[in-house]
Amino acid sequence: MRETIRFLLDGEPRELGGVDPTLTVLQLLRGPLRRPGTKEGCAEGDCGACTVALGEFDAKGKVQWRAVNACILFAPMLDGRALMTVESLKQGDALHPVQQAMVQTHGSQCGFCTPGFVMSLWVRDQKGAGCDMPVEDVLAGNLCRCTGYGPIAEAAAVADGLPKPKTVDQASALKALDVAESLGLAWDDPQAGRTRRWFSPRSLAELADLAEQYPQAVILAGATDVGLWVTKQHRALDTVIWIGDVAELKTMAETEAGLRIGAGVRYSDAYAALAERLPDLGEMMRRLGSVQVRNSGTIGGNIANGSPIGDMPPALIAAGATLTLRLGGKTRDLPLEDYFLAYGKQDRAPGEFVEAVTVHPAGPDRFYRVYKLSKRFDQDISAVCAGIALDIKDGQIEAARIAFGGMAATPKRASNAEQALAGQAFDEATVDLACKALETDFAPIDDMRASAAYRMASAKNLLRRAYLEWRGEASTRVLEVEALDA
């Protein structure tokens, strides 16, 4: 196994060995690499001050850039990638157009968030992953406490109009890194007196072997959860097996059972296909995390994690989905909802890992909605997330699949509410009964995101909203209204 991390910085090859594999890229930049331009505002992926650009080959063999949060990215995840930071952009004394535009529009005040915004705008300028959205969405993962964002959003437009400097294509340098051999690191932690291990298998078979060999290892995908175990909970991870270089897990395929999404597929790569099939799921994913989080995080990780407040499980359970798990050479399938056993407990054996999730196709009578409720619209964990799928023929509900996040210790189906709806006419009376039934389905809790009372009241109202939307009589989407003309 190869024992050094190989990556490009400013297009130049770098080699890194003998580091703690759970060192974050932010720590690496600010420390050993002495590039303090990239800032730490939160160390948990929420503020974007640490945004850097990672380049990797896309399906067409071209370098695709993605904005990611360096604070929750582990150093070995740079392997085989190109890294650009705020210090990379100037050519000689000339600012890059996005930098120039930020200066011109007065886009910085205290300047602490600015490097992160500049990198998000730079990736947008490179037509990077997840940037094909309005600028507010592209910048949803960058917090600024000073400006009010107007000048920064304007800078994006100004930059669009500025002449583009020549950029050096990093494809050949990237290819020349030669990372065909799998990366395997071992580092002696002087503090804990233990050896920390990292593996980046490059094939499914290799991954399955390693997972069996190290059944207690953390299987790592995008690190948008696991990163925080290290940076926030200060946990020491002994063995990490990263699936980010397992080619087989990074594919999506149309199968008879539906759209099969490999466990290594990141949100931003699955977004278009899912949004096309299930527009409401797309709308929810637009709000899930941020560009940076969706560029790293995987749907598989969201499921595997088993959090009661993950947004994909309720949405996918309602749509109908099958989870494929692999242990060594064997795979097994189970309905997604059956994976979640109890709080913090999933149906996954040691050494087993998630291989894929398959989203079942919907018939023509399918009425599908996903609702995400949170204090802030963008990049906020849901207080309640509802996935609602009803097959409705001539006003009759033939089948109902409803799942909620944030209402129980796991993502969970509202079986009593489903029963109240199935076989009934879709009308107000039926909806009232289903709302009543939610009280027997769930006993939500109070926490900092919402009270139990709000969770229950709004969950019911989301069923009502679905009904109103099916009727199509009232506008129900506050995100879609604009100011009235006088």
Next chain:
Amino acid sequence: MPDSGQAKTRAAEAQPHIVGQSIRHDSAEKHVSGLAQYIDDIPEPSGTLQIYLAQSSRAHARLLKLDVSAVRSAQGVACVLTAADVPGKNDYSPIMGDDPIFAEDKVEYVGQCLFAVAAETLAQARAASALAVVEYEDLPAVLTIDAAREADLTLEPSQVMRLGDAQGEIAKAPRRLWGHVAIGGQDHFYLEGHIAMAAPKEDGDVHVWSSTQNPSEVQHIVAKALGIRDHGVVVENRRMGGGFGGKETQPSLMAAVAALAAVKTGRPAKLRLDRDDDMVMTGKRHDFEVDWSVGFDDQGRLKGATFDLASRCGYSYDLSGSINDRAMFHSDNAYFLNAAEIVSHRFKTHTVSNTAFRGFGGPQGMIAIERAMDAIALSLGADPLDVRLANLYGPGRDLTPYGQVVEDSIAKELMERLAETSDYRKRRAAILEWNRTSPVLKRGIALTPVKFGISFTATHLNQAGALVHVYTDGSVMLNHGGTEMGQGLYIKVAQVVAEVFGIELERVRITATATDKVPNTSATAASSGSDLNGMAALDAAQRIRQRLIDFACQEFGCGPEQVSFANNTVQAGATELPFQELVRRAYFNRVGLSATGYYKTPKIHYDRSKHQGRPFFYYAYGAAVSEVAIDTLTGENRTLRVDILHDVGRSLNPAIDLGQIEGGFIQGMGWLTTEELVYDDQGRLRTHAPSTYKIPACSDRPKDFRIDLWDGPNREETIYRSKAVGEPPLMLAISVFSALTQAVASVGDHRIMPDLDAPATPERILKAVDDVRRRSAQ
């Protein structure tokens, strides 16, 4: 007789041309290229220690035992500091002496600093801290305003401000209303958290880099903690990554600990709080509970008003006295109350000590009167704008509850102009109509004013110093007591100095604020940065300029009125010469080219014992119209359009001012909508990171956002007749809260005043909607 050329030059000079320009922030290019240095970016001297602060896990307890022997012997640990290790005074409070650096025999909030560990790495320091043996004996913890009221736990006696006989006037008034509103606190969420780095020097002295709005205070506190004189401590700050009041008193803790560690070990030491520790350990905006009552006539004009303001100050005094005073000062916002009784309670709780935050209590003070305006309008079936206009200060109705006469009110003209440019009346009508046909989504619109008093209310703080050097190559070095936290103070003051010398801005170098350059400074706070430091720098620059004029008269045989400075050139009689040439010649003729400047704000005085006087030099005004939409099924809400007209006097730098207005508004909007501080029943803050504490994101900015500057000069003699701009715009966001109130009221056909507390989260809005529905069904 001056020839026409000179006359032209002077005319040009009379029209300032550097001051008043939209000049970019002095650090903009460095910001965008990652080259602007914040304290954590300064290359660490080799051997720098990293410090971790161990915190109390209890809200209120006796500290029975604090045994750090295992910490001391842990791997990598260079020193452990407890209360016993402080050679001087174990206190970092700004006023009262009640903020121990390290807890002594008791702890009074979760997060209170117990001891510090300085180690080779932060991970080692953190790991070592866990080895301490801490034993507590829990004491009853008073966590909320209600509990403190019950326990009668206060930090100082309740204060009262009176104008006439409010109770009597209200009793006599044809109509009466009352209400209650709870107003949440707010975390500053500066993007750069608290940090200090200290380097030991000879003689036991120390140099401290501190992310502080108040270097002089940090200097005093560090010196006291070390038990040395002020002259042994230099505190320096080039820039902060945001402050907003959160770095007015709080940085002293980090600075003192870093300095103690540095002096004790003889090694540089750095203390940077991570986001969670920063949010848990350091103070925030005070949350308030306000009871109000008003008496008014059929036109909605106030006859009298009472306010009972109760705030959660936390475990210590900090600046709570002045903050709560300012809440009282702004209970009237822009309205003549006729008769008023304003009572303010400063409750002590076993939570973090709340502190300054943009607006300094003023925003909380204003909320109740704006609630009252909405309630009056709803009760009369009137447009709230008419009620607001009818109550503004004006001729003959100009006395505030604290005895200052409002001489400069432009609120009426400003609001009327804004109502017109924003089409407020038509849009309100359209919204009322729209709401009739929209069962789920409801809109609301509101136009609210802001009148904000400018000056520190502690009169002695209204002074500033500056230092200007002119070097023989004609370049200028500028230093003043103000700190740069993004608000553009450095560039504004540099503009003033460049203007005085008639030189281009590039020739003026702005240097880091440091206590060894300009001493005894006040915090950069109370929006006063450019008012005070601009004037002090003007004074310093003018002194040198005067010397240059005197010299030029001598040298070129002209009168002082024939000397002028513009375009890097000096005109002296018939002679025209480059500025640097005049400077060079002055130097050879032994003219002093360095000066200090000083300024103190005139006219102000205040007797706090009676709450009477003229605490404010002038008022800054503004108004905003906000249109919002709410979802009555979920409480989700959106601010759709905002129009602002704001008074900055004659702007020193319109681009910088617009930035302050927009940023302040969005910050205020966050305070009143999404930013919620949640404490549990053990007194632990549950929202201590951006994952749970939600400041506005890019898309929360209203899609349609129009900001305009009011175009009148300050009637008082301020720096180029400008007005302060730091804080007032935050309160423009009260228009969002009022608009949300209106939207909720629409479900009760605008007959019932909704009970809506701040922040108006989806949960609170849904609750208010359901409540109005229930009440209107009764």
